[in-house]
Amino acid sequence: MAALRRRTRAVRHAYWFPLLLFGLLTVLAAPFYVESVEPPGMRASAENPALTSLGGDFLERSAALGWYWLAALIGGYLLSLWWYRRHGERVGVQTPTRAYLVAGIAGVLVGLVLPVVLRLLLLNAATAVSDATSWLTTPLSGVANRGMLPHLIIAVGLVVLARLERSRGLAAVALLYVAAIVLVNVHFQTTEFEPGDLSRTSFMIAALLPAPILILAGGVALLRTGKVPRGRRED
DSSP: OHHHHHHHHHHHOOTHHHHHHHHHHHHHTGGGGOOSSOOOSSOOOOOOOGGGGGGOSSSTTHHHHHHHHHHHHHHHHHHHHHHHHHHHHHHSOOOOOHHHHHHHHHHHHHHHHHHHHHHHHHHHSOHHHHHHHHHHHHHHHHHHHTTOHHHHHHHHHHHHHHHHHTOHHHHHHHHHHHHHHHHHHHHHHHOOOOTTOSOTTHHHHHHHTTHHHHHHHHHHHHHHTTOOOTTOOOO
16 A cells, blocks of 8 residues: 555656746746846846836846746746646546645735835834844845745745645755755855946846756656656655
């Protein structure tokens, strides 16, 4: 029975599709991160509508990027839901993905309002309160300002999906993905940039660095599909 459960779980695994999908969507977003001129070390906050908050305040094309990610994230989660239902009908075992979709949509909604809330907190909070919460608000503001908040929304979905799939492998991918986002943000937060240090493609490269993790992991998971030996414990 234990071997049967392991094989059933392995056959049910289909997370290669959302990994490759969101990796590809990140790559397709690359042109929006390219600046038309040499960007200054610090960019003033852009006066963009709330719905473009996903695009970041430091980026020249933040409005277009925000709308792109709004469509890409919602479409990506809906396509993933469709894929899991199709896969479940084909193999005869369904993965419950409602929580994954709820996590994705909730993440998008939080992503839309979080930059606005952080901006208000940083502008209006008392000094003591600001100092006490800076350990959280500063990194989140950095991620949001550079248009990398969608990466965190994708990561939340992957963590939920790993729980639903009961996959330690997918959980490891999600943690590695989050680690890449954190490292990029730490680099920007701790480096004292001089005028001219940031090139036209600096933000694009930073935004694309986590993407290979999704693409490589999705490719490996795809290659392993249908090649599960009997009696072997699977992630």
